[in-house]
Amino acid sequence: MSLQLFSFLLAGLIVLTGALGVVFARNPVHAALFLIQTLFGVAVEFLVVEAHFLAAIQVIVYAGAIVILFLFVIMLLGVDTAENLRVDPLVGQRFAAIITGGAILGLLLAVINSVDGVTGNPASLRAVDQNSITGETIPNINQLAETVFTTHVFAFEVTGLLLTVAVVGAVVMARRIPGALQPLPDIPALGGSDDEDSDVDADVEDVDVAGEA
Amino acid sequence: MELTPTYYLILSALLFSIGSVGLLVRRNPLVMFMCVELMLNAVNLTFVGLAWGLNDIGGQVAVFFVMVVAAAEVVVGLAIVVAIMKRRDGATADDLSVLRG
Missing domain, CATH: 1.20.5 (Single alpha-helices involved in coiled-coils or other helix-helix interfaces)
Incomplete structure (x- = not known):
């Protein structure tokens, strides 16, 4: 196993664990920190294939600016309360999401498997790396x-x-904006999460159906 | 064993799938944005891996532009979240459905 492949696999492990952390972290601040882990891993992947400038930009722009912006908004708005991931707000949504994600993954892997290596003509482009006059890289x-x-x-x-x-x-x-803000219209269908409200919603829907009939 | 661009494609497929599942499952718009960033990074990995495989610098240029667009997207998206949060408590995607036309 070459050093290049070893670096790739190690960084890939960092990337994937960070990505899973983003999805499964209950606290948004933790998700942002896992995102930094993923972005650094991706920067290492860029370094492995000699995209040095992009690796630097990845760390500076993504980890240094975008994630800080995320954290800033999280702190500013105080939405860093942990989300309860055990309850499924829409019944069956999580199951459908996992099915969809698995389908996307399956499709992508099938396409990658069906293509025999990269296409194109690398040999003709190989000369780009070297100066034609001095021969320097x-x-x-x-x-x-x-x-x-x-x-x-x-x-x-x-x-x-x-x-x-x-x-x-x-x-x-x-x-x-100067002056009092107009309150947003309240949507009865999304008014609350307790059972009483959902009963009311069901009644409203029944009435609508009856009206249409 | 040598590293080939196919490894990059497989890794980016995994990263993209994780990001899409997170985008569909999570209700917090900030975390949903983070999952979009994961998906964008998966695409960037593809670009860089193929730019290396084909020895064509064009792939890295595309990544450069994707990063700028991602930054702009995050700025506007977070401004929308801040604007919503000033008027309404709660930061789940359900609370944002008032944006519908």
Whole structure:
């Protein structure tokens, strides 16, 4: 077993345990910390195949910015109360979700199994790694910069615009409007979780059905 | 045994499935966002693994853009959650159904 494969498997274990932790952690803060574990594992996977720049960006942007944003909102809103995962809010939903996830996994693995290795013509692209004049190996970050700022420069500009729009939108949505807030309409169907309410809901539905009939 | 891009595809399939199950099962919108991040990372793994297998830098460029879009998505999504939470207690997906048109 090569060192590359060993690193891949070790990081893969970190990634998968972190992902399971995100799904099964009852407390959102714990889920965010498991997410950091997964993101670091993915960064290691990037390093294994020499995507050095992306590994750095993965740690800085994902673990450093996005997860911190998650934690900030969790702390700010005080929604870090543990969720009881034992009760299934919609009967059969969890079972259906697991069936769906298993189906997705089965389909993906079937496709991967049916494809015999990667397609394309790697030999023709192999020359990209080396400077044709000096014969030196071009670092990953130089290749990436050259592609982003030449071939994909328009997409790069549009991405900058997207980020600007996102920031402005976030400020508009989260700003404090002067005056009292209008209360949101109360939805009777979702009003509560106790049995009394669900009885009322059933009655309302019966009336609706009767009205239609 | 040598590492091949197929290992990356299998790992990303597993990660994507775990993320999708989490997205369907969890009720807290913040945790649902985290599961979306898991799925995006699974796709990034595919891109990077195939970029390595084909020795084509284009896959890494795609990952670069996916990361930016993910950041924008999280910013807007969390702003929506904050806006909802200012008006209404409770942070489950059921509470957010008032967003319907």
